[in-house]
Amino acid sequence: MTESPAKWTLVIHGGSGSMTRQRLSKAEDAGARAGLTAALAAGSAILREGGTAIDAVEAAVKVLEDDPHFNAGRGAVFSWEGVNELDAALMDGRTRAAGAVSSVTRTRHPIALARAVMEDGRHVLLSGPGADAFSKEIGCEQVDPAWFALPERRRQLDEIKAGGGFDSAMKYGTVGAVACDAQGHVAAATSTGGLTAKRWGRIGDSPLIGAGTYADDRACAVSCTGAGEVFIRAAAAHEIGARVRMAAEPVADAAAEVIAEIDEMGGMGGVIAVGPRGEGGWAFNTSGMYRGVAREGHDSIVAIYEDEG
């Protein structure tokens, strides 16, 4: 994507991976596009009315969390123990306020819980049973864990546990959104079930501020997807912002540079990034990334494969 200034911009992703036209069924392709379109509509409705970037990214991610096509909320992958443990984070570029949760099991919208952590303000990252308890205490919508659990995800877990051929590169289905609002403020949000068969309380990059999620009005907002361990080591989301802020790199170039770094480190994945003039886009080193963009005065675009959008 090229850098073209816009008053407001919303970029979303639904994960990167080895998606190709041959590998995705027509139904999977159409279902994912419909989900991305609905998420763009929810977020851009807010931005069009003059709403804030932070409200827009939360609204877009909530739609994707409810959509079983993506590995977040309903449709999240299973841990080794057969539990859906959800991670999410969001960050407001105006103040660099941030909130995050990891390994929550009963909150319908982990991104809303991350927002509540941010607004509560005492902490930035809550995890596990404590985060579940905080969620209940503050009245975040609770669901039975069965709400998240889908048979196809269970099958993928069983296949991995049996040492079978589940394609690990297909597993990245994390969702995220970055936005620039009409006031020129940016925000980022990311939500995920993490990796299939994750063990021992593993936490990926998504809920780690600076790794999978970052937003700073002085630079840009970033949400990542992919091999979380490598994104953590690269401090990927912060690194993109640092390149923009300190080396004056265009947002799209900084995103591409950091994906090149991830590639050199042996990681696969993608990022979306947007700056305070609506500049930016996406970069990925996989064959596909579920993604979409809505900008003031432009038609929305959704795309999956490398050669689109």
Ligand code: ASP
């Ligand atoms: N980055 C996520 C994680 O490592 C996975 C993904 O993007 O799907 O938890």
